[in-house]
Amino acid sequence: MRRARRRRIRRYRARILGFRLRASTESVGAADANADPTSLITVAKGLRVHVVTAQPNAGANIDQMALWPNDQNPTHLIVANEEGTTRPGVQRIRLSDGLVETILTGTTSGDPIRRTPWGTILFGEENGTTGWLIEIADPLHTTNVLFDRTTGASSDPAHVIARPAPGRLAFEGIALYPSGVMYYGDENRPGAATPGGAYYKFIPTTPWNGQQGIANSPLVAGTVYGLRLGKNGAAPGTDNGQGTQTGLGTWVFVTNAPNANLRAAAATLHLTGYYRPEDSEIDPAALADGKVRFCGNNTGNEATDHDWGETICITDGTLTQALANTAVPKCSSWCSAPPTSR
Known part of the structure; x- marks a missing residue:
């Protein structure tokens, strides 16, 4: 039964997921990928791929993302960047033109990011036993806030607050x-x-x-x-x-x-x-x-x-x-x- 299910998943995964990864025999080099990032993926018929942003100030290791203000009519992506404290930790990307602006720096190894039911952004660090969970208000107008990983304080405590309770x-x-x-x-x-x-x-x-x-x-x-x-x-x-x-x-x-x-x-x-x-x-x-x-x-x-x-x-x-x-x-x-x- 399990083997049959796996066969069905392999057979229909392009229809279910909407895309398929290139086979291991196909390869795209770094130069070609940078010139045309859409070459990295092949999508099912009827779907199209386009690059959201190629701005040089975008985080180099963007991980999870949340649509803002909702899933139905988003204007921005709020993204976590998995780099160190001197690099952007959370950024917003405007979907209409790819403009990238930094919301928060001072964090390290940013990974999970969620839109909360009460209208904030929840962001976490993937960092051993010391990862912080941080909540951000008004992510479209909160800009260049600095977070102190030692104290858990931010330079804008009205809009960026650490949540140590979890x-x-x-x-x-x-x-x-x-x-x-x-x-x-x-x-x-x-x-x-x-x-x-x-x-x-x-x-x-x-x-x-x-x-x-x-x-x-x-x-x-x-x-x-x-x-x-x-x-x-x-x-x-x-x-x-x-x-x-x-x-x-x-x-x-x-x-x-x-x-x-x-x-x-x-x-x-x-x-x-x-x-x-x-x-x-x-x-x-x-x-x-x-x-x-x-x-x-x-x-x-x-x-x-x-x-x-x-x-x-x-x-x-x-x-x-x-x-x-x-x-x-x-x-x-x-x-x-x-x-x-x-």
Whole structure:
């Protein structure tokens, strides 16, 4: 059954995804790619590709992006740049002409970026145990703000505010729900100290009140829990670790104090680990049905381990149950990627 599903995915992925990567026998050199970036990708019939910007001040390592002000009629891209503190951390790109302007500098390894239901931008650093989560108001008019990674303060505290309540880690995937309940992963690989990157859940002390603006952000304070799969035995389950990467589990209390080192807690609390969790996205159909389901990619290690990565999906009951933390979380493997399907 699984093999048949993989064959169907390979056969129809261009129709499903709208594009296909070039085969490994085809190559585009740097000079050709710079001259015509559209040569790097072949899209399905009916789709077109164009370059959003080629401005020299654009970040050299742009990662995740958010459409602004909405998905239906965006005017800008708000982008994270995965470079160091002297380079732009967050920029806006005007879609009409490719104009690039810097919103924030002073950050390092910018990666996840999300548009919040209350009308701000949420941005995270993928930086070991010290990554910051930062919230930005009015991203079209907030310009050249400097962030201090040591203190967590910004040169414009009315528009750029650090959010230490969800803890500190290498932020990557973020699944943010309207109440302010947030699920996120630590991009960490397995090692002697931890079994890999864990997934966390933040429940705000005060859920979002439905009003717009950074003053109404529910990310000010709350409680952090970590995902531990395996419910067999005495609560929260004596079966945990390798062999229980999927199935039912428990949200284990981690902390309600700000600036917590969540990676250290993963080892202490025996949280379930994965190989470098990457981006996560909310299932819109489940959300429309009032339920929590998000899916994320765990990178794996192709070159050294031939560990080809995987996509997992996590459910957490209804939106009401997720906020009350009364559901039993479940993790399912949606798709693994052996070399024959890549």
